[in-house]
Amino acid sequence: MIHPFIFFEWLEHQLHLHIGNHITYTWLVMALLILVALLVKRNIKTVPTGLQNFLEPIIDGIENMIEETMGPKGKAYFPLIATIAFFILVSNLIALIPGFFPPTANLNTNAAMALTVFAMTHIVGVKEHGIGYFKHFCGPIGWLAPLMVPIEIVGHLARPLSLTLRLFGNMYGHEIVLMIFFTLVPFLVPLPLMVMGVLVAFIQTFVFMLLAMIYIAGSLEEAH
Amino acid sequence: MEYFAWCVMAAAVGMGLGSFGTGIGQGIAISKAVEGVARNPGASGKIMTVMLVGLAMIESLAIYCLVVAMIILFANPFTDTVVQMLSK
Numbered sequence: 001m002i003h004p005f006i007f008f009e010w011l012e013h014q015l016h017l018h019i020g021n022h023i024t025y026t027w028l029v030m031a032l033l034i035l036v037a038l039l040v041k042r043n044i045k046t047v048p049t050g051l052q053n054f055l056e057p058i059i060d061g062i063e064n065m066i067e068e069t070m071g072p073k074g075k076a077y078f079p080l081i082a083t084i085a086f087f088i089l090v091s092n093l094i095a096l097i098p099g100f101f102p103p104t105a106n107l108n109t110n111a112a113m114a115l116t117v118f119a120m121t122h123i124v125g126v127k128e129h130g131i132g133y134f135k136h137f138c139g140p141i142g143w144l145a146p147l148m149v150p151i152e153i154v155g156h157l158a159r160p161l162s163l164t165l166r167l168f169g170n171m172y173g174h175e176i177v178l179m180i181f182f183t184l185v186p187f188l189v190p191l192p193l194m195v196m197g198v199l200v201a202f203i204q205t206f207v208f209m210l211l212a213m214i215y216i217a218g219s220l221e222e223a224h
Numbered sequence: 225m226e227y228f229a230w231c232v233m234a235a236a237v238g239m240g241l242g243s244f245g246t247g248i249g250q251g252i253a254i255s256k257a258v259e260g261v262a263r264n265p266g267a268s269g270k271i272m273t274v275m276l277v278g279l280a281m282i283e284s285l286a287i288y289c290l291v292v293a294m295i296i297l298f299a300n301p302f303t304d305t306v307v308q309m310l311s312k
Binding site for chain 2: 138168169170206210
């Protein structure tokens with residue numbers, strides 16, 4: 001929900017700065033993730049306790065999923081995908097705390113992540129196949145290439161667009177719906193929608209992660 | 225002024241049409257998933273994950289409609305031109 005009062009907006013106002021909510025809250029999420037990572041890293045044990053116990057199954061789950069979708073070669077891209085997943089999940093979930101603004105409800109944050117994935121797919125493709133990577137764009141048969149190349153280029157350009165707009169639309173649309181319900185009936189009625197918000201946060205994280213994996217796996221495999 | 229009335233109209237009708245098609249698509253996907261779980265309850269976990277991902281993909285079509293509707297309503301690129309023409 002876009003709360004009428006946002007902590008960092010107030011702070012920016014007090015300090016006479018103009019940074020923008022999505023950037024300050026991106027910093028907050030980054031600080032949170034780095035802090036948790038450092039806390040866990042400080043005392044890693046073979047028999048996990050506390051925070052490590054909580055984070056290990058998540059990391060394990062992501063790793064298993066990467067191996068399932070991308071094959072054994074995909075393990076090299078675990079840091080990128082897991083970072084994106086954690087960042088999106090935490091940013092989506094802080095939307096439910098009053099006074100916090102989700103950075104993912106802004107086009108710029110999402111575009112940054114989607115363009116990272118987009119650039120990564122092509123870098124990976126060129127690194128893996130060299131010049132032969134461009135066979136990916138030429139379709140199955142040689143003489144079809146003039147027809148296939150424009151289609152493939154449009155298809156590849158649509159990927160970051162759809163990644164960006166899907167996440168943005170889901171988060172922002174959800175916020176607008178919550179706000180409208182809140183102005184109509186502020187008592188108890190927005191609660192089921194907030195529960196749905198938690199579900200949406202998890203599903204959108206999952207979808208973004210899965211699509212990033214599928215795109216990178218697509219450029220890892222041989223041209224047909 | 226009529227221009228803005230038509231803008232609101234376009235956003236409403238576009239959103240309606242978008243969610244109409246998305247609703248049909250999601251209905252088909254869920255009915256097939258329920259069928260699959262009814263036939264093989266053991267595979268419900270896997271079907272659930274695949275279905276949720278598929279639903280999110282279908283839903284993104286409605287979300288595109290929402291984004292376009294919001295562009296029409298809040299960030300219309302022709303607003304300035306129309307306001308200028310009106311003020312003449």
